Every structure is written in structure tokens, then in C-alpha cells.
Amino acid sequence: MAGDSEPRSGGRRSGGFTIEIKVNVGARTAFRAVLAAGLLVMLGANLPGHLSYDSVAQLYEGHFHIRETWGPALYAWVLGFFDGFIPGTSLYVTVSAALFFGALAALTGLRPKTSWWAVPVAAAAVLTPQLMIYQGIVWKDVMFANCAVAGFVLVAWAGQVWPRRGLRWALLITALVLMAAGAQVRQNGVIAGGFAALALGWIAAFDDTQTTARGRWRRGLTWAIGALVALVVVGQLETTLSEPPKAPRDTALGTGLRIVESFDVIGAMALDPTYRVDQLSAANPAAAAIVRSRAKADYSGRRVDFVDRDPAIQAGLNLISDKAFAAQWRDLVFRHPGLYLRVRVEDFRWVFSPPVVDWCLPIYVGVDAPAEKMAPLGMQHRYVQSDVMLYNYASWFLDTPVYSHVFYTGLSLVLGVLLLWRRQGADVTMAAMQFAAAAFAASFFIISIACDYRYLYFTDVAAIAGLIYAALDPPTPWRRERPTHTIH
Structure with a gap:
């Protein structure tokens, strides 16, 4: 199933003329078409978005430039920013989802070829509630996950174009802004940024194969530490700039x-x-x-x-x-x-691994919050037939591996090992994302206070993105070629 398809042609004779139709659809084109269709279907099914009390409260703060809750100020600012163009959350949901689906589409550029295996894997992925419904829920956990996945993909792309300094820095700066934003809206999200910094250090260490081993590791360590410092500094700057005027002290x-x-x-x-x-x-x-x-x-x-x-x-x-x-x-x-x-x-x-996943808010659809928050925003309570259908759709996946953080964590660990075994091009960066997803899940051993499914959303979608990347050019254990680190 590997490789793009050959052109197909067919002819039909009409009178004295021959009408010939040529079709040239390769695996890469089909893969991107599946993702594009998935994005459009997701938007059609979920816009203007699903908002719980937390979502409405933060939209309220962002719209009126005030601070009333102890939710992340940056997330309220982001919602308010998009609300300033088109009232509500439609634009935010569209941009957030496009960021995630675009990152998945960009994975094709990280491998020299695209296997046809990637097409059914992508199709199955877009049908999961994680992509088909959760991308339409206005929660900071979804924003963090989207920023983190896109950030890792951008770091991987920076490694691909490393000699082109201008493009490399543009990609890295964008990744830094996204990673820092993710860490500000989900505090333990800094774990993802830390693993991305390690991946960047690896890329920098091996970008010059003529450097001595000691020089490579010194160079890599410098890049990794620099990235971590930049992550903290930019994150604090983003939060400071997003604080509304005369906001109370952040507690x-x-x-x-x-x-x-x-x-x-x-x-x-x-x-x-x-x-x-x-x-x-x-x-x-x-x-x-x-x-x-x-x-x-x-x-x-x-x-x-x-x-x-x-x-x-x-x-x-x-x-x-x-x-x-x-x-x-x-x-x-x-x-x-x-x-x-x-x-x-x-x-x-x-x-x-909740004993009863139904008790852990596995899905949320509709709009619900106190009237005093929604009325000033021109919003009303919503739970219509389309929301019922989406909820019923998600319920088919409950009590299956699709809704299992344990399954996705195990998948990430397996993928991470296989990618490190192959260690070609972007493999190290994508492996870092898999280990970041597992470490992020493990961090809840210390901080967990509730079992809501959304808290580990990044763990699940990172595994899904890793599986799609692996399907593009499967890293089979018996096919380990000579390691490469940067594709020029």
C-alpha cells in the first residue's frame, strides 16, 4: 500500500473525437482531502460551538475586558479577540480547529513518501469524538492540545529546513508563541514545551555532522535551555499583556x-x-x-x-x-x-482510567450558563436536536479504547520507541510529542482533583497525531535505515 498512486486514464469515443479523462490522485492528496473534509464536516456539525459555564464565563471576561474568575487570563483574551471580529465563538472554533487539522496535513512534508495506509487511518481519526466533536467545544484544554500539537509539528518542520535560517526562525518563533500560550492556559502544559525544547536541542546538536561529539552535545544543551527560558519568558509576557486594565491580583x-x-x-x-x-x-x-x-x-x-x-x-x-x-x-x-x-x-x-467514564463528563454539547452571563453576550441556552445527535454519536464510543486514556498512553509509548528506533528526519521530534503526552498524563498523579475527560485531551490527540504520522511511512522494527536528523 505504500507510495502514491499512478495516474489513471479512461477514454470515451464520441463521433470522430476521443474524450480522454485523466485522474491523478496520490496518497498524499487523498490524505489531505480526508482531513479537509473532516474539518468541514466538524465545523458544520458543531458551529457556533459548545460552551459550558467555564466557557461562557471566560468569553464574558474577554468580551468586557474584566477579570472575575481565576481561569487563565490569556484564554479569556483569546476568546474576546475573536469575539471582537464575529460575536460569539464561531471564528475562534474555526481558527482553533484549522490550526489542528492543518498541523495534521503538514505531517506529509515530514516524510519522503506517503503510504496509502495514512488515508484510512486519517479517516478513522476524524470520525472519533476527539476530532469530530471536541474540536467544537470551547474549552482551554482543547486550545492547549491544538497549540501543543501544532507546536511540535512546527519544530519538526524547522528541523527539515534548518539551513534556511529565515524560514527556520519563523517556524520556531511561531512554535514558541503557540507552546507558551498552551502552557499559560493549562499550567502543566509546560511539560509539552519542555519536551519540544529537548527535541529542538537534538535537532541543533546534529545539524552539523562535522562537529565533535562534545561540541554537538554542548550545542544541543544550549538550544534546549534557551528554548525553555524563552518558553517561560514569552508565556509570562503573553499573560501580562492579556490581563485587562485594573485587573485584581492573579490568585x-x-x-x-x-x-x-x-x-x-x-x-x-x-x-x-x-x-x-x-x-x-x-x-x-x-x-x-x-x-x-x-x-x-x-x-x-x-x-x-x-x-x-x-x-x-x-x-x-x-x-x-x-x-x-x-x-x-x-x-x-x-x-x-x-x-x-x-x-x-x-x-x-x-x-x-475511570471505573465509570459516564461520571467523568466524557462529552459536552450545547450551551449552558447562568442567564446573567449569557444575556449580555446575546446568547441563549441551547440544547437542540443536532446536539442530541452529537451526544448520541459520542455515546457509541464510550467504554471502548477510543475513550481510554490508558490506550492512548500505551499507544504513545509504543510509537515513541519505534520512532526513536528509526530516528530519521522528524522522528525524534514526533517521538518527543509522544513522550510528552505520556508525561502530561502522569503529572495528574500529583494534581488531579476531578476526573473530567477533557483534562487529558492532549494525551489522546497527541497519540492520534502520532499514529497518523507513523501511518504516512510506517516505522517497522525490521526496517531501520541509517539515522538521519535533518533533511536539507
Whole structure:
């Protein structure tokens, strides 16, 4: 099945003339046509987009240039930017999806040939809910995933054109802007940027084969560290510029830490009633007693929301300082590591391999938020027949590998090893994306507080993109050619 097809021709005689029709459709053309059709179908099925409360709240902030939540300021700014051209989220969804589908289409330029295997693989990919529906959901997790996948593809392309300095820097700067934006809207998204920096270091190290081994690794390390520093600097600059005038101090990091710490401590009290919370008791013994009394009933590794919805435990939590909870959390981690790991395993299994995926918001369609947020935006609640059909479509994939983070993580690890084994052209960069996807999933062992499917969306679509890349020119273990690093 490898290679582009040969031209096909057919003739039909009409009177004294012969009408000849030639068709020249290669695998590469067919592959891109499938992606283009998939993009158009996805937009037709989902525009103007699906918005949950978080989506509407951030659109509201971006539209009115205010700051009311602790969601990422950059994401609100992005939604507001596109809303300024066409009210709502239609333009944003179109541009975001075009970025992702365009990145997939650009994969063909990273291999010397296109196998026909890539066509059915791409067709199957565009039919998954991850591409057919999720690309139409207005969530920061989707933006991060799209920015990260496109960023890796751009880094790979920079390696292909490395001697052409102007084009190389244009590609790298664009990748940097996208990666930095992704890391700002999804904090642990910096993991993707870190792996991209490592890939860039590899590319730079081997761009000159005449350099000594020591010189190559010094050069590669310099590029990798420089890329990481640039990622942090540009990310902070993007967030600073996206903050609206007179915005209150950003407390997102502190709030997030407090939620994780309190969730872990409550989980420890629920799993082990004998666990002593001396730091909490020293700060406020009455409040600590309330928290302990409600921990067993409220804690679930499934999500922190059960704690949030209990007024009794919230009353106790509000009376305990962040400092006291931080001290208690350190006590749990360093003096009771076994109990801490038990809590984290319970939390992580829900987000990584939920026992009941239906309880973890596997899909979201329609528009829903409080009227006071939607009315000023000219929006109304929406859950129409087309949304019902999309939800039903996604439900066919539940409880299958298509909705399994475990499956996609395993796929990424296999692909990463195969690509490193072949190590030709863009293989190292695409392998880095696969390992980034697995590492991103693993990071939720520490920070998970809910099992929503969207949190690991990048893990799944990175594996899908990696599978498509591999299908373009399969890296079979028995076919390892001489390693190449840069195609000039």
C-alpha cells in the first residue's frame, strides 16, 4: 500500500473525437482531502460551538475586558479577540480547529513518501469524538492540545529546513508563541514545551555532522535551555499583556495549590481515620473537628466538587488558613508518604482510567450558563436536536479504547520507541510529542482533583497525531535505515 498512486486514464469515443479523462490522485492528496473534509464536516456539525459555564464565563471576561474568575487570563483574551471580529465563538472554533487539522496535513512534508495506509487511518481519526466533536467545544484544554500539537509539528518542520535560517526562525518563533500560550492556559502544559525544547536541542546538536561529539552535545544543551527560558519568558509576557486594565491580583496559582492540598488532606482523613491533623488543629481546633467529621462522607477520588457542595465542611475549611493547610499537606507527604500515595492513587485512577467514564463528563454539547452571563453576550441556552445527535454519536464510543486514556498512553509509548528506533528526519521530534503526552498524563498523579475527560485531551490527540504520522511511512522494527536528523 505504500507510495502514491499512478495516474489513471479512461477514454470515451464520441463521433470522430476521443474524450480522454485523466485522474491523478496520490496518497498524499487523498490524505489531505480526508482531513479537509473532516474539518468541514466538524465545523458544520458543531458551529457556533459548545460552551459550558467555564466557557461562557471566560468569553464574558474577554468580551468586557474584566477579570472575575481565576481561569487563565490569556484564554479569556483569546476568546474576546475573536469575539471582537464575529460575536460569539464561531471564528475562534474555526481558527482553533484549522490550526489542528492543518498541523495534521503538514505531517506529509515530514516524510519522503506517503503510504496509502495514512488515508484510512486519517479517516478513522476524524470520525472519533476527539476530532469530530471536541474540536467544537470551547474549552482551554482543547486550545492547549491544538497549540501543543501544532507546536511540535512546527519544530519538526524547522528541523527539515534548518539551513534556511529565515524560514527556520519563523517556524520556531511561531512554535514558541503557540507552546507558551498552551502552557499559560493549562499550567502543566509546560511539560509539552519542555519536551519540544529537548527535541529542538537534538535537532541543533546534529545539524552539523562535522562537529565533535562534545561540541554537538554542548550545542544541543544550549538550544534546549534557551528554548525553555524563552518558553517561560514569552508565556509570562503573553499573560501580562492579556490581563485587562485594573485587573485584581492573579490568585490562580495560590487557589489551585490550596485546593490540591486540602483535597489530599481530606482524602487522608477519609482513608485513614487515625491520621492526625495536628497543624489544622493548632490553627483552629473547632474547624479541624468539623473537617474531620465530614471527610469520610464528602471525599471521593472522582472529584473535589462533593467537598465544595457541602456547606458544613466548607464552613470549617474557610476558617483554616492556607499556611496551616500547606503545613498539614507537607506533613502528609513527608511523614506519611504511604497514606499520601494511597490518596493520589485513588484520585489518579479516576482521571486516568475511570471505573465509570459516564461520571467523568466524557462529552459536552450545547450551551449552558447562568442567564446573567449569557444575556449580555446575546446568547441563549441551547440544547437542540443536532446536539442530541452529537451526544448520541459520542455515546457509541464510550467504554471502548477510543475513550481510554490508558490506550492512548500505551499507544504513545509504543510509537515513541519505534520512532526513536528509526530516528530519521522528524522522528525524534514526533517521538518527543509522544513522550510528552505520556508525561502530561502522569503529572495528574500529583494534581488531579476531578476526573473530567477533557483534562487529558492532549494525551489522546497527541497519540492520534502520532499514529497518523507513523501511518504516512510506517516505522517497522525490521526496517531501520541509517539515522538521519535533518533533511536539507
